[in-house]
Structures are given as structure tokens and as C-alpha cells.
Amino acid sequence: xxxxxxxxxxxxxxxxxxxxxxxxxxxxxxxxxxxxxxxxxxxxxxxxxxxxxxxxxxxxxxxxxxxxxxxxxxxxxxxxxxxxxxxxxxxxxxxxxxxxxxxxxxxxxxxxxxxxxxxxxxxxxxxxxxxxxxxxxxxxxxxxxxxxxxxxxxxxxxxxxxxxxxxxxxxxxxxxxxxxxxxxxxxxxxxxxxxxxxxxxxxxxxxxxxxxxxxxxxxxxxxxxxxxxxxxxxxxxxxxxxxxxxxxxxxxxxxxxxxxxxxxxxxxxxxxxxxxxxxxxxxxxxxxxxxxxxxxxxxxxxxxxxxxxxxxxxxxxxxxxxxxxxxxxxxxxxxxxxxxxxxxxxxxxxxxxxxxxxxxxxxxxxxxxxxxxxxxxxxxxxxxxxxxxxxxxxxxxxxxxxxxxxxxxxxxxxxxxxxxxxxxxxxxxxxxxxxxxxxxxxxxxxxxxxxxxxxxxxxxxxxxxxxxxxxxxxxxxxxxxxxxxxxxxxxxxxxxxxxxxxxxxxxxxxxxxxxxxxxxxxxxxxxxxxxxxxxxxxxxxxxxxxxxxxxxxxxxxxxxxxxxxxxxxxxxxxxxxxxxxxxxxxxxxxxxxxxxxxxxxxxxxxxxxxxxxxxxxxxxxxxxxxxxxxxxxxxxxxxxxxxxxxxxxxxxxxxxxxxxxxxxxxxxxxxxxxxxxxxxxxxxxxxxxxxxxxxxxxxxxxxxxxxxxxxxxxxxxxxxxxxxxxxxxxxxxxxxxxxxxxxxxxxxxxxxxxxxxxxxxxxxxxxxxxxxxxxxxxxxxxxxxxxxxxxxxxxxxxxxxxxxxxxxxxxxxxxxxxxxxxxxxxxxxxx
Numbered sequence: 001x002x003x004x005x006x007x008x009x010x011x012x013x014x015x016x017x018x019x020x021x022x023x024x025x026x027x028x029x030x031x032x033x034x035x036x037x038x039x040x041x042x043x044x045x046x047x048x049x050x051x052x053x054x055x056x057x058x059x060x061x062x063x064x065x066x067x068x069x070x071x072x073x074x075x076x077x078x079x080x081x082x083x084x085x086x087x088x089x090x091x092x093x094x095x096x097x098x099x100x101x102x103x104x105x106x107x108x109x110x111x112x113x114x115x116x117x118x119x120x121x122x123x124x125x126x127x128x129x130x131x132x133x134x135x136x137x138x139x140x141x142x143x144x145x146x147x148x149x150x151x152x153x154x155x156x157x158x159x160x161x162x163x164x165x166x167x168x169x170x171x172x173x174x175x176x177x178x179x180x181x182x183x184x185x186x187x188x189x190x191x192x193x194x195x196x197x198x199x200x201x202x203x204x205x206x207x208x209x210x211x212x213x214x215x216x217x218x219x220x221x222x223x224x225x226x227x228x229x230x231x232x233x234x235x236x237x238x239x240x241x242x243x244x245x246x247x248x249x250x251x252x253x254x255x256x257x258x259x260x261x262x263x264x265x266x267x268x269x270x271x272x273x274x275x276x277x278x279x280x281x282x283x284x285x286x287x288x289x290x291x292x293x294x295x296x297x298x299x300x301x302x303x304x305x306x307x308x309x310x311x312x313x314x315x316x317x318x319x320x321x322x323x324x325x326x327x328x329x330x331x332x333x334x335x336x337x338x339x340x341x342x343x344x345x346x347x348x349x350x351x352x353x354x355x356x357x358x359x360x361x362x363x364x365x366x367x368x369x370x371x372x373x374x375x376x377x378x379x380x381x382x383x384x385x386x387x388x389x390x391x392x393x394x395x396x397x398x399x400x401x402x403x404x405x406x407x408x409x410x411x412x413x414x415x416x417x418x419x420x421x422x423x424x425x426x427x428x429x430x431x432x433x434x435x436x437x438x439x440x441x442x443x444x445x446x447x448x449x450x451x452x453x454x455x456x457x458x459x460x461x462x463x464x465x466x467x468x469x470x471x472x473x474x475x476x477x478x479x480x481x482x483x484x485x486x487x488x489x490x491x492x493x494x495x496x497x498x499x500x501x502x503x504x505x506x507x508x509x510x511x512x513x514x515x516x517x518x519x520x521x522x523x524x525x526x527x528x529x530x531x532x533x534x535x536x537x538x539x540x541x542x543x544x545x546x547x548x549x550x551x552x553x554x555x556x557x558x559x560x561x562x563x564x565x566x567x568x569x570x571x572x573x574x575x576x577x578x579x580x581x582x583x584x585x586x587x588x589x590x591x592x593x594x595x596x597x598x599x600x601x602x603x604x605x606x607x608x609x610x611x612x613x614x615x616x617x618x619x620x621x622x623x624x625x626x627x628x629x630x631x632x633x634x635x636x637x638x639x640x641x642x643x644x645x646x647x648x649x650x651x652x653x654x655x656x657x658x659x660x661x662x663x664x665x666x667x668x669x670x671x672x673x674x675x676x677x678x679x680x681x682x683x684x685x686x687x688x689x690x691x692x693x694x695x696x697x698x699x700x701x702x703x704x705x706x707x708x709x710x711x712x713x714x715x716x717x718x719x720x721x722x723x724x725x726x727x728x729x730x731x732x733x734x735x736x737x738x739x740x741x742x743x744x745x746x747x748x749x750x751x752x753x754x755x756x757x758x759x760x761x762x763x764x765x766x767x768x769x770x771x772x773x774x775x776x777x778x779x780x781x782x783x784x785x786x787x788x789x790x791x792x793x794x795x796x797x798x799x800x801x802x803x804x805x806x807x808x809x810x811x812x813x814x815x816x817x818x819x820x821x822x823x824x825x826x827x828x829x830x831x
Contacts, residue, residue, distance in 0.1 A: 012088070012252055015055075016073050017167075017231070020312060022081035023379060024319045024352035025056040027067060029075040029085060032752065039064055052773065053099065054085075059320065068099045068113035074231070078170035078182045078199070079308050079341065080371055081378060082206070085114065090122035091165035091186045092197055094206045096441065097412055100382045104415045105451040106776030107484035107517070108477065109789060111444045117208045118197065123162045124210070127218055128191040130225045132159055135260045143734045148257040164190035164250065167231040167243075170199070172308030175238030175283050184208060185219065185240065187229035189250045194220035194229055194242065203438025204408035220278070226269065235277065237285050238307045244274040291317055300329045303349065304342035311345050319352030327355045335363050343367055344375040351379045361392040370405035377409045386417040394419055401431050408438075408445055415449035424449070425456035432471055439473035447481055454482065458490055462497050469506045476513035483517020488528045491518065495529060499537065503544060508558035515565045520789055524565050524597070538566055542574060549587060557590045564594030572598055580610060588618045592625070599625050601635055608639065611646065619649045627654070630663050637669035647673055652709040653783055656807045662765055689811075692820035693735050702825025705818055709810055712783040716829035721785035723769065724753060724806060727829050735823040742811060745804040755805040756780070759796045766790070769805055 013033035021027040030037075034051035042062050048055070054069025069075065071085035071093055078084065083095040094117045102110055116122050136159070142148040167187045171180050184197040196219040197208040220229075220242075228245040235241045247269025253261065279285070291302055291313040302314035318326065327350060334346035347364060350356045356379075364376045377400075380386060386393060397419070400410035411431045418424050428446045435442040450457055461468065468475040482490055491514060498510045518524060525534060541559050549556035563571060575591050578584040584591065595603075607622055614622070626636040637658075640646040650658075658670035703717075711720035714727045730738065758766045758780060768782035778795065780788045783805075811819060 012073065017075040019075065019077060020316050021056060022077060022348055022375065023056075023382060024315070024348065025058055027056040027075070027077075027083075028054065029069060029071065029073070030054050032070070032072055032087075032750070034070075037064065051770070066099050068095045068097065068102070070114060073166045074168040074186070076169040076184075076232075079172045080182070081344075081375060084168050084170060084184060084199075086165050086168035086186055087122075088165055089162060090116050091124060091162045091188075091195065092116070092118045092168055092184055092208045094208075096205055097445075098378070098381050101412045101415055101448060103776040105448045105481070106791065107451065107520075108444075108447045108481050108777075109779065110772060110777065111441070112772060115205060117202075117206050119207055119209050124195075125160060126162055126188050126191050126193060126195060127216055127221070128159055128188075128193055129221050130192040130223050130227070133225055135256075135264060139257060139260055142257065142259075143737065145734065147736060148259070148734070159191055162186075162188055162195075164188050165195075167229070169232035169234070169240070171240055172234050173238035173240060174306040174308075175286070176240075176280055183211075185232055187232070187242075189228040189230050189245070192222045192225060192227040192229075193218045204441040205438070226272075234309050236288065236290060236307070236309055236313075237277075237279075238309070239277050239279045239283075239285075242276040242278060244276060245269070246272045246274050296323055296326060297329060299323070300326055300333060303330070303333060303345040304337055304339050308341070311341060315345050315349050315352070318349050322353075324353050324355060327353055331360060331363075334360065340367075340369045340371050343369065343372045347372065347375050348379065356389075358388050358392050361389050365392065365396040365399070370403055373400065373403075373406050374409055377406065377413055380413060381409075381416065390417075393417070394423070397427055401427055401434065404437070407431055407435065408441060411442065411445035411449055415445070415451070418449065418452035421453040421456045424453040425460055428453065428457060429460055443473045443477065447477060450481070451485075454485060454487070455490060458482070458493065462493070467498065467501065467506050467510060475506065476509050476516075479510045479513035480517035483514040483523075484520045486518065486521045486523055491528045492533075495525075495533070503555070503559075505555060505558070508555055508562070511562050512558050515562055518565070520791070526566070534566055534568075538563065538568070538571055542571065550583075553586065556587060560587065560590040560594050564597065567595065567598045569598075576606065580613075582613075585615065588614060589621050592618060592621045596625060596628065599628075599632070601631065604632075604635055604639065608643065608646070616649055620651075623649060623654065627657075630666065633658075633661075633666055634669060637666070637673065640673060651712060652810065652812070653712050653807065656809065689739055689816060689819050692816045692823060693739070695817060695820035697824030698817070698821045699825055699828070701818065702821035702823075705814070705822045706825050710822075710826075713805065716826070721783070723781055723783060723785075725750075727826060731827045731829055735827060738823060738826055739819070742806075745806040745808060745810075746802075749802075749804045753804055753806075755801045755803055757799045757801060758790065759799075760790065761794050761796050767801075 013031045015028055015030050017029040019027050030050045030053060034049075034053075036047040036049050037055065038045060038047040039057070039062050042064070045064060048064055048066055050066060052070040053066040054075065055064060056067050057064045069083070069085055071090070072087035074086040076084050085093045085095065087093070093114050095113055096111070096115060097113050099113070102113065118124055139148065165186050165188055167185075169185050171183050171185060182199055184199060186195045186197065187193070188195060196211060196214060198211055200207050200209060226246050226248060228247055228250045229242050230245050231243040233241045233243070249256075249264055249266055249268065253266060256264065256266075288307075288310070289298070291299060291310060294302060294314070299314045299318050302310050305311050305314070318330075330346050330349050330353075334343055334350070337343055337346070343364075347356070347360070350360055361376065364372055367373065380389070380393075393413075397410060397414075400406045411428065414424060414427065419427070428449055432439075432442060432446050461471075468478050472478050479494065482494055494514060495511065498507050498514075501507050515525070518528075525537075529537070541563055545556060545559060545563075549559070567575075572595060575595060579588055579591050604626075611619065611622075623636075626632040636646070655670075655674070658666060661667050661670070706716070707719065713723040714720055714725075715722045716727050730741075753769065755767055756770050758768075758778070760766070766780055766782070766788055768780040768786075768788070770778060771781045771787070772779040776792050778790045778792065778798075780790065782788065814822075
């Protein structure tokens with residue numbers, strides 16, 4: 001079922017790219033539209049939410065499950081079973097880990113499983129030789145002039161960058177030279193070409209690089225503007241086949257202005273299409289026996305075929321045909337073959353038969369090939385239980401951890417099938433200590449597997465006197481994990497260990513992250529430390545603040561944040577004193593923010609007394625404090641009726657939020673302060689602001705308006721927050737398109753920018769973009785750079801609004817000159 005309104009469905013965001021996977025399941029790419037998917041033939045299965053995920057199903061049982069992915073059009077496995085995907089403007093992406101490992105540790109932030117890997121960037125340069133279509137040239141001129149909406153590619157050129165990447169496929173045939181093996185081929189259907197990338201290791205992930213011999217050219221490029229490659233297939237003859245839609249116009253109708261569309265036949269080519277075979281000039285087409293013509297034993301022999309298509313098809317026929325009577329022959333191939341591909345496919349067939357034994361596992365681990373080990377580990381990852389392989393797994397885990405190529409996958413497996421706590425801790429410590437090249441991904445795997453051995457790992461770390469800065473890529477994530485786990489004994493143990501060390505950024509990062517983790521579960525220092533320990537900490541840190549803070553601002557910010565979680569009345573008064581003194585002005589924002597836990601109605605008169613002496617940034621902190629609770633917000637709005645200076649610092653977004661607040665009382669109080677005229681603005685069109693596109697602009701005023709109305713969600717010129725689309729890319733759309741998007745933010749919303757409203761079990765309402773989700777956590781990004789991590793168990797409901805995160809009525813109370821200034825400032829933005 002589609003998740004959005006029918007008028008927002010996009011044919012370029014639908015499911016695609018079905019493949020027989022290395023796990024003997026049929027895999028598909030969901031596309032950006034997502035949706036809840038179910039099988040009418042399996043009414044016992046609940047609908048599966050595939051937002052941001054791909055999927056697979058068992059062809060025998062039709063059991064459906066989510067898979068890591070979530071790109072656009074194109075998905076492929078290489079000969080090793082690694083998965084690659086692509087999106088129109090991000091032409092090659094790599095799937096780092098399977099969905100089966102996501103969220104196994106509910107107390108850590110999951111790293112995205114899908115990463116962009118092209119060294120020349122997501123929308124890399126491409127070199128077409130086809131002439132730019134006349135309509136494309138006209139459209140670009142119109143866009144540059146601001147006459148129509150749409151992106152201006154290549155800095156004003158009609159083409160030159162990936163805009164229609166599709167069909168990413170890894171070549172696994174045997175008809176070409178070995179240098180092409182497992183290279184990626186990506187079509188750009190808009191530029192009439194096929195692009196190639198070599199795949200190379202980069203720590204525990206991969207990187208993709210344009211071959212040196214194709215610098216400034218492409219693997220295939222056509223002068224025919226009807227050539228529209230969209231998908232590929234590795235073929236029985238060992239070559240690569242290309243599916244060419246062969247049509248006049250490939251663009252989405254929405255991207256074509258009416259003034260151009262009326263002169264084009266968008267159906268031209270509906271009755272056409274081509275399939276090409278790419279082969280070497282010298283290469284002869286080999287006449288081969290196909291798996292479908294082979295006898296049963298010949299299928300087993302084909303598992304060692306030089307062409308991956310034959311190996312895969314033979315494996316599929318063996319598994320689909322349930323030819324279990326051949327398992328001994330397959331097992332013999334596993335034991336006797338020296339061919340790595342044969343061994344890998346033999347393991348996959350035995351897994352498909354459901355007849356993999358502990359002896360088979362021992363045979364795999366006797367292989368000298370890491371590829372065979374990895375094939376087994378990946379198959380294990382999607383099992384619900386490991387038995388009867390517990391013994392051979394634990395027996396061989398040491399060699400898997402020692403091996404750079406298998407360490408990451410083996411550590412991931414420990415997250416799903418943990419050993420005894422002390423053994424688990426030993427291997428995780430060893431894995432993290434051995435890792436030199438890619439601590440980023442190894443840390444994720446280790447923390448994901450640490451949920452079952454926290455205490456043992458912590459004791460080991462303390463015994464070695466190791467804070468963690470030499471061990472982890474991000475020490476803060478380690479301590480945040482312990483804080484979120486809410487084990488009072490462990491948290492107190494960490495505090496005592498770290499607190500006795502000299503004050504440094506390492507120790508402060510540790511305590512700050514520990515505190516942040518505790519806040520995720522509503523805990524604070526007072527719940528884990530004794531009164532004596534709290535008093536000692538306050539005294540030590542207050543002395544440091546008063547004597548050294550102004551000379552060590554970064555450390556001071558950390559300490560102030562930590563002390564905010566230790567706040568009592570005495571410390572609060574010390575903070576208030578500093579907040580009234582100009583010499584501490586550089587730390588006023590941090591000091592005020594740290595009062596969040598103890599800020600009350602009785603503090604408001606003090607705030608009004610300081611208001612005029614505080615800088616705008618400090619007043620924003622005060623506003624955030626008052627908006628955190630309804631009783632404070634109502635008191636603020638009441639005070640503002642007699643003090644108009646108190647509402648001058650409200651941003652446009654804050655005003656809009658007050659006008660549409662969940663509390664009727666807040667809405668009513670806000671309406672007394674100003675009368676919204678949103679309806680008049682929404683009824684206006686881009687034509688009504690035509691003059692704004694031509695006015696000489698005041699850049700200073702444009703910057704002021706941008707900071708007030710846009711910077712909470714967009715970043716530019718080194719300021720603001722990255723929540724909405726990248727304005728550096730959008731600015732090339734032209735002023736008319738930008739204006740249109742501001743006036744009608746909900747007319748065409750990309751799925752990743754649709755806002756969601758999450759209600760928690762504690763009655764809190766959180767509106768924002770879902771940045772990341774797993775079975776245990778959801779990460780929500782909000783305006784102003786706020787990121788909230790919510791435990792799944794604390795989510796009462798999730799509702800898609802169907803609307804953009806950008807509010808309607810953004811131009812409310814702006815003059816035509818203001819609009820012109822803002823548009824000019826946006827198109828002149830730099831990173």
C-alpha cells in the first residue's frame with residue numbers, strides 16, 4: 001500500500017530489480033516510495049513496513065522480510081554476494097551490513113547500512129557525445145533565467161553530471177578480460193551512456209573509482225538521443241546485456257514545463273525497445289550447455305562453472321528442485337574443489353537444502369579463502385538460531401577475528417549469537433584492539449555485540465586503565481551506550497574511574513556522553529551517585545569553571561553541560577550570577593541551557609530582567625527553555641502581551657509552531673499577539689511575485705531573512721542546519737523554481753522530506769524527519785539541528801503528515817523587496 005497521497009506517487013520511486021540472492025531468496029529494490037507490503041497468499045504475515053528498506057522473499061514459503069537498501073532503481077550482487085544499489089543522483093552505493101544485524105543493541109545509534117562509495121562523488125561528471133536535445137537546451141535557458149522551475153545542471157549547462165543513474169550491475173561473466181570482473185556498470189539514461197566503476201576495498205567497506213583508461217570518456221556512449229539504457233543482465237554467454245527503453249523522452253513528465261511539453265510526444269517510443277549484447281571484439285560467442293538442459297549431477301558440476309550466471313542458475317535449480325539427494329555430491333565439491341566460487345556455491349546450496357552440518361562448517365573453516373568464510377557468515381546472519389554450529393563457530397572465532405577480511409562480519413555475528421559473557425568480551429576487545437584501518441565500522445560492530453557482555457568489557461577496560469580514546473573511533477558512543485543502558489552500578493563505576501583522572505577533553509567527553517545516554521531513559525546523576533559524590537563533583541568543577549573556563553572554552557562547555565545534570569539550588573544561583581555578568585557573556589548560552597532541568601515559573605521575572613542585556617543567541621536559548629513545557633510557554637505568552645520586546649526574537653518557524661500548537665490554550669494566547677495572514681499568502685502564486693525576481697537585491701537584508709526563516713532547516717555560507725534539501729544544489733534551480741517551492745512546499749515532496757508526527761507513551765509529540773530507524777530505535781531530526789533518539793518501546797504512534805517539513809506561509813508579512821532579497825541571497829549561497 002502506498003504511504004502517500006495518490007497525487008504524490010512517483011513512477012521513478014517504485015519497486016524494481018528482482019534477483020536470485022546468495023541466500024536462495026528472491027531480492028528486490030523497494031524504491032524511495034516505500035510502503036507497507038504483504039502477500040495475499042500469506043494472510044498470516046503482518047504487513048511489512050519497507051520505508052527505507054529493500055525486501056526479499058522465500059520462493060518456497062513466500063515468507064517476506066525487510067533487507068538493507070532503500071535506494072532508487074538498480075540493485076545487484078557481485079560474485080562474492082556483496083550488494084550494490086544506486087539512485088538517480090547517487091550513482092553507486094554499497095550495503096555494509098544486513099538488516100538482520102540492525103538494532104540488536106537497543107542502546108546505540110545504528111549506522112546507515114547504505115553508503116555512497118564513488119570517489120568522484122554521488123553525482124559524478126559524465127561525458128556524453130549525444131547532442132543536447134533542443135527542448136533540453138530551451139528548458140535549461142528558461143531555468144537559468146528563472147522562467148520555469150527545475151535544477152540547472154552543470155552550472156548552467158544542459159548536461160554533464162549524473163542525473164538519471166539507474167540499473168547498477170556488477171559484471172560477473174567470463175567472456176571479458178579478468179580486469180572487468182566485479183566492476184560496476186551504471187546507466188545514465190538521460191545522457192545516453194553507460195558508466196563503469198572499479199570496486200576496491202576500503203577498510204571493511206568498498207570504494208568505487210573510474211578506470212584511468214576511461215578518464216574523460218565513458219564505457220559506452222551513443223550519439224543517438226533515443227538510446228536510453230536502464231538495466232543490465234549478466235548473461236549465459238558470459239557477456240553483459242543492456243536493456244534500452246529506446247524512446248524520445250525519458251524524463252518524468254513533472255520535470256517538463258508546459259511550454260515545452262505541448263511540443264513533445266511523451267508516448268514516442270512506447271512501441272520500441274532494444275536489448276544489446278556487449279562483447280569483446282575478439283571474443284567468440286561460446287556455445288554452452290544451459291543449466292535447464294543439464295542432468296542433475298551436471299548441475300552440481302556447474303557450481304564450479306567459470307561463468308557466474310551458470311553457477312547461480314545451477315544453484316537455483318538445485319534448491320528450487322529440492323534435490324536433497326545430491327547433497328553428498330555437493331558436499332564432496334565443497335571438500336575437494338580448490339575453486340573458491342565452487343566452494344561458495346556449494347555452501348549456499350547446502351544451506352538452501354537445509355542440510356548444512358557441523359562437519360560442513362569445519363570444512364569451510366579449513367578453506368584458505370576468506371570469501372568462503374564470509375559466505376558462510378552471511379548465511380548464518382539471517383538464521384534465528386546458530387545451533388548446531390555453536391561449537392565450530394566458537395572454535396574458529398579466534399581465526400576469524402585475526403583475519404582482516406572476516407573480522408567485521410564475524411563481530412557482527414557475535415551481536416546475534418553471543419558467546420558466554422567473558423568470552424564475548426575477550427573477542428570484542430581483541431577485535432577492537434587489532435583494528436587499525438577501519439575503526440569506524442569496527443566500533444559499530446563491537447558496540448552492536450556488546451549488549452550481552454557490558455560488565456565484563458567494562459571491567460577489562462578499567463583494569464587496563466584505558467579511557468577508550470586509543471581504542472575506539474568515537475569514545476563518546478561507547479559511553480553513551482553505557483549511559484543509555486541505565487545500569488546504575490556500571491554508570492557509577494565508570495564515573496568513579498573517569499572522575500579520578502585529571503580533567504581533560506577525553507574525560508569530559510566520556511562523562512558528557514555518559515550523561516547524554518542517561519537522558520535517553522530519563523535518568524540523571526542523582527539516581528546513580530551518592531550525595532557526597534555529587535557534592536564533590538560540583539565543588540571540583542565549579543572551582544575549575546571560575547578559575548579556568550574563559551581560557552578553555554571547549555572544555556568549559558563540556559563541564560557546564562555535565563553540571564546541568566547535577567544542578568541544585570546553590571549551583572543554580574552561581575549560574576544566575578554569571579548570567580548577569582558581562583565577563584561571562586561568551587558562556588551565557590551554555591550556562592542558561594544547563595538550567596533546563598531546574599528552570600521554573602519562579603525564574604521568569606529574573607529572565608525578563610536580564611532579557612535586554614543578553615545577546616540574540618542567548619535569548620533563543622531562553623525561548624527554547626520556555627517552549628519546553630506548556631506552563632512556561634503560557635506564562636511567556638502572557639508576559640509578552642505587555643512586553644512586545646519579548647516576541648521580537650521569535651523566528652518565523654517558532655511563530656508558526658505557536659499558531660499551530662497542540663494546545664488550544666497556547667494557540668489562543670499566540671493569536672492575541674499577532675494575526676496570521678497565511679491564507680492570503682498561500683493563495684498567491686509565483687506570478688504575483690514576478691517583480692521580486694527582477695529587483696536589485698539587498699544582500700544584507702536577504703541574509704537577515706534567511707537566518708530568521710530558513711537557517712533552522714537549511715545550511716548556507718557556513719551557517720544554519722542541514723535538515724531540508726541542500727540549498728547549494730537547489731540554488732541552480734533558478735529563482736522562479738525556488739519561489740514556487742516556498743509558496744507550495746507540499747505540491748511535490750520527495751519521500752525523504754515528508755514530516756512525521758511521533759507520539760510517545762509519555763504524551764510527548766515530536767514532529768520531524770525520520771533520519772534513521774531500527775527495530776529498537778528511531779532517530780528524528782528537527783529544525784534547529786535538534787536530533788532526538790527515541791526508544792521503540794516508548795513510541796505510541798507514528799503518523800505521516802504527507803506534508804513537507806517546510807511550513808506553508810513562509811512568505812507571510814514579507815514585502816516584494818524582502819522576497820527578492822531572500823531569493824538573491826539563496827542563489828548566491830556558498831558552502
